[in-house]
Amino acid sequence: MSVVKEFREFAVKGNVVDLAVGVIIGAAFGKIVSSMVGDVVMPLVGLLVGGIDFSGLAVKVGSATLHYGKFIQACLDFLIVAWAIFVAVKIINRLKREEAAAPVPAAPPPPPRQEVLLEEIRDLLAKR
Numbered sequence: 001m002s003v004v005k006e007f008r009e010f011a012v013k014g015n016v017v018d019l020a021v022g023v024i025i026g027a028a029f030g031k032i033v034s035s036m037v038g039d040v041v042m043p044l045v046g047l048l049v050g051g052i053d054f055s056g057l058a059v060k061v062g063s064a065t066l067h068y069g070k071f072i073q074a075c076l077d078f079l080i081v082a083w084a085i086f087v088a089v090k091i092i093n094r095l096k097r098e099e100a101a102a103p104v105p106a107a108p109p110p111p112p113r114q115e116v117l118l119e120e121i122r123d124l125l126a127k128r
Contacts, residue, residue, distance in 0.1 A: 030081060037076045 010016060038055065046052045057069030 029084070030077070033080050033084075034073075034077050037073055037080060041076060042073055 042054045046054055054069040054072055057072070058065050058067045060066075
């Protein structure tokens, strides 16, 4: 029974849930970037370099076909995702630095010795 309890504690920890949410959002973001590169960026790049359709670029080697146009698209996908993650991490790190640099309110100074002594005398008199 303890293994089930340990697994439940592990599965509902904040870090595991955060990681799962990050993976799901990352997958969705990857699809968006793939669509942007394949449907928007690559046609424009192809237009700029003379009307080449990158998705159709391939070389036949024997009976195998190497689709290097798809590879170029995958590389652009990676670069865009990596850049977006870099920018996000940079912003998060800057926010953390600003948070750490925020002034911490100082603790109030200790009361003067005379006050402490008077409070002790008051407490002793109250006990009588």
